Amino acid sequence: MRSYEVLPVRTLCLSPPVPTPQMAAPRVAVVGAGLIGLSTALRIAEVNPSCCSITLLSEQFSPNTTSDVAAGMLIPHTYPGTPIHVQKQWFKETFTYLFAISNSDEASEAGIHLVSGWQIFKNPSEAEVPFWSDIVLGFRPMSAAELQKFPQHSHGQAFTTLKCDCPPYLLWLEKRLKANGVQIHTRKVTDLWELHREYDIVVNCVGIGARQLVGDQQLFPIRGQVLKVHAPWVKNFIRDGDGLTYIYPGIDSVTLGGTREKESWCLSPDPGTTKDIFDRCCSLEPSLQRAQDIRVKVGLRPSRSCVRLQREVLSQGGAKLLVVHNYGHGSGGFSVHRGTAEEAAHLVGECIAVLQGSSSKAKL
Ligand SMILES: Cc1cc2nc3c(=O)[nH]c(=O)nc-3n(C[C@H](O)[C@H](O)[C@H](O)COP(=O)(O)OP(=O)(O)OC[C@H]3O[C@@H](n4cnc5c(N)ncnc54)[C@H](O)[C@@H]3O)c2cc1C
Numbered sequence: 466m467r468s469y470e471v472l473p474v475r476t477l478c479l480s481p482p483v484p485t486p487q488m489a490a491p492r493v494a495v496v497g498a499g500l501i502g503l504s505t506a507l508r509i510a511e512v513n514p515s516c517c518s519i520t521l522l523s524e525q526f527s528p529n530t531t532s533d534v535a536a537g538m539l540i541p542h543t544y545p546g547t548p549i550h551v552q553k554q555w556f557k558e559t560f561t562y563l564f565a566i567s568n569s570d571e572a573s574e575a576g577i578h579l580v581s582g583w584q585i586f587k588n589p590s591e592a593e594v595p596f597w598s599d600i601v602l603g604f605r606p607m608s609a610a611e612l613q614k615f616p617q618h619s620h621g622q623a624f625t626t627l628k629c630d631c632p633p634y635l636l637w638l639e640k641r642l643k644a645n646g647v648q649i650h651t652r653k654v655t656d657l658w659e660l661h662r663e664y665d666i667v668v669n670c671v672g673i674g675a676r677q678l679v680g681d682q683q684l685f686p687i688r689g690q691v692l693k694v695h696a697p698w699v700k701n702f703i704r705d706g707d708g709l710t711y712i713y714p715g716i717d718s719v720t721l722g723g724t725r726e727k728e729s730w731c732l733s734p735d736p737g738t739t740k741d742i743f744d745r746c747c748s749l750e751p752s753l754q755r756a757q758d759i760r761v762k763v764g765l766r767p768s769r770s771c772v773r774l775q776r777e778v779l780s781q782g783g784a785k786l787l788v789v790h791n792y793g794h795g796s797g798g799f800s801v802h803r804g805t806a807e808e809a810a811h812l813v814g815e816c817i818a819v820l821q822g823s824s825s826k827a828k829l
Pocket residue numbers: 496497498499500501502522523524525526530531532533534535536537538539540652653654655670671672673674675678688689690691723763764765766767792793794795796797798799800801
């Protein structure tokens with residue numbers, strides 16, 4: 466019989482663990498090659514250089530993940546089960562990291578760019594100043610002249626944020642992993658325990674796959690359908706504050722959204738929904754009537770009241786497997802991924818320290 470021991474999440478910063486001479490470098494498997502698995506594996510490799518070997522295992526890779534479907538905008542969603550100061554820290558770390566990439570010669574390959582625009586509201590009570598207003602650039606109430614563009618809306622917020630063009634960013638992360646010596650293999654994991662002979666630490670980043678892989682009933686899909694269109698004249702983002710309708714210009718295409726269907730597992734595009742999204746977006750930006758090359762994408766947001774960022778020990782017949790979970794980013798994975806990768810990498814550092822402790826005890 467397997468037992469599970471959940472350890473409290475700690476945000477304590479550890480310096481990189483140094484392997485003792487007696488101990489072989491711990492073998493770390495990161496499962497999942499969406500945004501969260503790739504960014505977590507990269508952060509582990511950066512924080513723990515040469516003190517562990519890292520392998521990324523995944524059933525699917527870009528362009529076949531939920532992360533490929535996303536709009537990739539850095540506008541946080543709120544996780545009700547996580548303190549706001551923690552969410553703010555995750556967003557700040559992510560914004561700072563991507564802002565530096567956007568200012569480097571890697572920006573176009575990584576698909577990261579600044580974009581300015583408006584979040585608009587019909588009801589003034591919805592237009593509260595959000596917790597992330599001092600992290601994005603130049604946040605301010607919209608002027609009356611700007612609001613003339615949106616006759617159905619009475620209030621709005623103007624700001625500049627970052628956008629990831631998702632497939633290029635995922636490929637860029639994959640390239641960085643290979644450059645850092647991370648092994649990458651295609652593999653579906655049916656039970657984390659199956660990895661216990663090959664790996665010492667497993668990092669679970671399987672997104673909505675965690676419902677099946679670890680039986681997490683708190684995790685549920687929120688289906689999202691979006692259109693990717695060619696409309697290079699659209700330069701500003703527009704987001705209806707209700708979160709349903711948005712227009713997000715990227716480097717090669719504009720993402721038009723969207724839908725939020727709780728507990729729907731359907732990955733097929735719905736033609737009626739495509740028309741509805743297109744009409745809603747055209748009512749905010751009439752020039753989209755001339756958009757071309759419309760492609761429809763569907764993804765399942767891995768939703769939970771809070772991201773599961775936690776250590777766990779699996780044990781069976783005296784053998785143990787250390788696990789770090791990092792999944793459940795819902796609608797906001799792009800906005801917080803670097804911050805949660807940072808925290809997961811610290812948890813992996815703690816696991817390495819535990820292994821070193823038990824290895825030196827075994828010597829005594
Ligand atoms: C329409 C839409 C728009 C979005 N827009 C934004 C946005 O603008 N901004 C934002 O911040 N967020 C946005 N999101 C949310 C964001 O996409 C998610 O939070 C994020 O992509 C989750 O990443 P993930 O790596 O956890 O999951 P995924 O991308 O689903 O990756 C999971 C990985 O795990 C692998 N896997 C699963 N099960 C197993 C298994 N048993 N064994 C091996 N491998 C397995 C999969 O093959 C995959 O590689 C949007 C989402 C959708 C659907």
